[in-house]
Amino acid sequence: MLQTFKIAFRLKNAYRVNGIVFAFRQIPLIGKLVGVGAYRSRGLKLFAGLLAAIWELITVFAGKLLYFLLMISFAAGLYESADRSAVFLHILFFLTILGAFYNTYLFNPTNDKYYAIILMRMDARRYALTDYTYALGKVLIGFLACGLIFGLSAGLPWYVCILIPLFAAGCKLCVAGYGLWDYEKHRKATNENLPEKWIWILGAVLLAAAYALPCIQVVMPEWVFIAGCAAAVAAGAVCWKKAVKFTEYRPMFQELLRSKREGTSLRQVTAKAVQEQNRKLISENSKIVSGRKGFExxxxxxxxxxxxxxxxxxxRIAGIAGLIVAGLAAAVVQIPSVSQGLNELLMVFxxxxxxxxxxxxxxxxxxxxxxxxxxxxxxxxxxxxxxxxxxxxxxxxxxxxxxxxxxxxxxxxxxxxxxxxxxxxxxxxxxxxxxxxxxxxxxxxxxxxxxxxxxxxxxxxxxxxxxxxxxxxxxxxxxxxxxxxxxxxxxxxxxxxxxxxxxxxxxxxxxxxxxxxxxxxxxxxx
Amino acid sequence: MEIREENTRFVIEHLAKKYDKKEVLRDISFTFEEGKIYGLLGRNGAGKTTLFNCLNRDVPADGGQFYLVRDGRPRLLRPEEIGYVLSTPTVPEFLTGREFLKFFVEINEDSIPDIQPLDTYFDMIGIEEEDRDRLLRDYSHGMKNKMQMLVNMIAKPKLLLLDEPLTSLDVVVAEEMKQLLRADKKDTIIIFSTHIMDLALDLCDEIVLLSHGELEAVNKENMDSKEFKERILEALKEEEHAADI
Structure with missing residues (x-):
């Protein structure tokens, strides 16, 4: 497993470093200085490697810091009549469940997975487990740090703050376990970027529960969070076992990563989507003809x-403009004060x-x-x-x-x-x-x-x-x-x-x- | 007194193009003759598409020139005298096949010899009647390719550049295309780029290699097809060795 992790990490690091060197080459003046030989330059690669390492650290903390700050801490401060720590925990509870569905790591069709499993033909099970373990490790560390920083400042007791990362990891494991079970049953790979309809509905319900309930003074008590955490950890352990024993990672990822065969770069995918979008704008109306000649x-x-x-x-713009003019004309005729103000404005507008x-x-x-x-x-x-x-x-x-x-x-x-x-x-x-x-x-x-x-x-x-x-x-x-x-x-x-x-x-x-x-x-x- | 009509020739002299520091075309000099199909063979990345883009003036060359010679008089090629068929077919998808052909014929009516009814052209490339009034957007890859090839052939350009146009077609369409090219080569200089040697040997009258950024004709005289293939392979392998040094 450790060997698989090392190979996967080196692979990810290699293309990330090359991506940074490529980005250098796109900068107008620096690009000329750097040249094609940059990909061979040890010094530049070390520098890019350092940037890649910093980026890796940022991915552990940056997103979570923003998430805790804006979505939970700041939001909790807006409910003036309620207990801040209780609202903090309430929002955290529902958003964490929501996040488990939309940020599974395992079912995200990333380029990393495509390169390792499909192109490099690495053992899919080993790769999936090491990659997922690493991702869960980042969740535990990131949530522990942010949970302690923001939880303590919101007034939560320390033992609740420590439970936060376990709850997050437990929820993610439960959703991952469900996805694997679903694949075994229906042979359909879950794609976290294309959630099914029921997940959208569940998402809306969880969002409403997180932010709307405190408005009507309904806030989840602390013991519910602790019980929920225990349940998530227990269910998560079962799901982890399921993930370890799951044998069909290869066919599942092959299905999940099918679209990557047509291109892995965001630029290619975007260009393709734009072309497709424009193609759809062509009218299929067979009555459209022209009696002209040549270029006409x-x-x-x-x-x-x-x-x-x-x-x-x-x-549409002409219609809206017409309505605005008509509305203002009616106001001018009916209300003298509007008339004078508008006249002055129109003379310099x-x-x-x-x-x-x-x-x-x-x-x-x-x-x-x-x-x-x-x-x-x-x-x-x-x-x-x-x-x-x-x-x-x-x-x-x-x-x-x-x-x-x-x-x-x-x-x-x-x-x-x-x-x-x-x-x-x-x-x-x-x-x-x-x-x-x-x-x-x-x-x-x-x-x-x-x-x-x-x-x-x-x-x-x-x-x-x-x-x-x-x-x-x-x-x-x-x-x-x-x-x-x-x-x-x-x-x-x-x-x-x-x-x-x-x-x-x-x-x-x-x-x-x-x-x-x-x-x-x-x-x-x- | 016998009047001998001289064939038109297309001459390239010292054409060069580099990207960054890489010299893709180093010193391209060659003379192509009318009525022949030239198979341009080169390894992947040898610069075949760059050469075509320079000749079609889509990419400015860094040096050199190219021109037509007729009756001993050189002159520059006008854009409409060059036909360029790309491997990925490009057709205006908002038009139907018939509309595209009608537009093309109307625009070029002064230069197209012997204009035929549109359906005759469709028959020529085997596009079925029910497909002729469908939007080109809904054509298959092969059908789009046929349309692209057709308009280039109707125009009878002096120089027809074909950039691996048969590579992605099914065997039946590819064979139809080959027949069309053979039938249509009389007054045209056709340069057909490919990296598939058998295709080049089957279709082309002359084989030209693009290696080290230069063009080199491969003489077939006194060689059977096996020897000829080996010679081409050897020449192309030399490029790899040169690149390794």
Missing amino acids: FFNELFVKRHQKILWKSSV LPYFVFIMYAINRGTSFTQALFMNCDRSMLTYSFFKTPEAIIRLFVLRLREIIKVNLLPGIVIGPGLALLLYLSGGTQEPADYLVIIISILALSIFFSVHYLTIYYLLQPYNGETEMKNGTYRLILWATYLICFVMMQLRVPNFLFGILCTAFCVVYCIIACILVYRFAGRTFRLRS
């Missing part, structure tokens, strides 16, 4: 088959709408759908990458995204002008026009902006991973600038004129850049 045909079918992602949100229009624009969703369901495949065809084809489609797509973003703008712009009029109006009739035009200009600006950066910096690779730092930086800068705009206090007229002028100039420059460079830049990243 191609673009129309893309838009029609992606109505859900392109138009649904836009229509336009900069806020830069952020609002930013938040509701569909640019990123549009370009993401374009890439995932269309350009990812089409960019491997030469005819699609000719400068003429790129520009032709850019124009069609720009027209489409502008239409999508203009819909809320058409409601918000005139809606604001209407509210301004109803709330007392303005002496300068041009103010109305400036508000409407600025909002429409912002809608068009965000459409052009997102499509332009997509065409000039095409950030994704064939596996749908984002690979362009500049693209990320621009997304972040866009957010920041729009956020800062909210701090501006400028008269609407001046802001509106400047904002519209900027949008027009930006759109012209952006389109020129796309015409000149997209033929070269619109490529799949490697």
Whole structure:
């Protein structure tokens, strides 16, 4: 057993250390210095090993410290009328049972298990038992430390604090024992990340018992915890025996770890999930057809088959905006005090709408759908990458995204002008026009902006991973600038004129850049 | 006076590409001739896909050039003159098979010689009638691969790059694909990358090895198939020894 533990630990440590070295290589400047030879460097590996050891220590305590602090200690302090130590123990009792179902260790399909049992073909029973014993050891140590620190400070007697880790380990063993018994009976491996319906219901009940009962002054007495602990330890011992005698670890883990065959990295799995999600967005409605030709045909079918992602949100936002305008209009007409306040606000509120229009624009969703369901495949065809084809489609797509973003703008712009009029109006009739035009200009600006950066910096690779730092930086800068705009206090007229002028100039420059460079830049990243 | 029509040639000169410090393509120089299928053999990681990505301009090369030569006059390849079929099929999944083909034919109608009715194309690759109006999303791997190959063949590109396209197909589809390639090679230069030697020997007119980041033709003259195989294996093994040194 000890030998198995040593091998398993070395294996885990090896890929953890390599993972750290890999992470070093991703840091812009350090990555260049470190180079490929880093995986051979003894010094760097020692350093990474030290970090891995620190991480291992953190996994023993960090999660549990946060759990005790926020979920139990802090929560217990919120019930002012009840005895704090009793509430502490009450919450701990129910959450520990809940945690035993959601954090079994044994039924968590981790990469560690996949590498050791499936790839390295280690003895599944020996590996499972040593790994599980190690995990239980970490539970005992972590819960003992946290139980003593937080339990004593909550006013619990020391002997109860010492029972806390035994209760936690006992509960986990019971759930593990049940999972093994269930496998023997139904040949179905439990996966703690995909709990069955009854576990969700049980979870809700336990959560309610933990936090709702103290609200109505129902708190579990200390002796129930002690009795529960004794029962958990006794049942846990029986379950431990079951775990030791269980002979079907190999087939059980093979079933549990089946999905790992398709990829063990979080990045791969996420990319796959995103692709799958986007694939589901394609409408299956067989009535969707197009009578157009060439690129118009191609673009129309893309838009029609992606109505859900392109138009649904836009229509919903326009509807909500319409309701807000109608509600405010009614309030303005009925309540004079609202009228005056709103009028003053509307005269200086336009900069806020830069952020609002930013938040509701569909640019990123549009370009993401374009890439995932269309350009990812089409960019491997030469005819699609000719400068003429790129520009032709850019124009069609720009027209489409502008239409999508203009819909809320058409409601918000005139809606604001209407509210301004109803709330007392303005002496300068041009103010109305400036508000409407600025909002429409912002809608068009965000459409052009997102499509332009997509065409000039095409950030994704064939596996749908984002690979362009500049693209990320621009997304972040866009957010920041729009956020800062909210701090501006400028008269609407001046802001509106400047904002519209900027949008027009930006759109012209952006389109020129796309015409000149997209033929070269619109490529799949490697 | 006899007028001799010169074959089109595709010339690569001193093409180089490295990632980090690893020289994947060191000094690629080779001349390919029209009407032939070239089997590009190389070990896993030899740089076959990198070479194709450079030729298709998906990845910028660090040095060198490649161009077409016709009637003694060199000229750069236009993007639409290159066809690239990847081992993992990539098709627009929001279109049906028929819509994809219609779009492709309409976009390329000026360059496709002798446009046929769409169903003729489907018949050519054996896609059944009931599948032609289904979304490509719901096509099997083999059917997607056929569609990808079909549009590349309809376009009759000057240079057709095939990156292990038959490796994951079942035997029947793979055989159909081989027939299509043989029938379609007349005016095209086909470079077919694979690491399966028997497939290369069965399908290709010439065998080119990619080893040490360079291309090298293997001369088949005066050799039976067993000797030829041994020669190729030896050449590929040398790369391993070189890498070990």
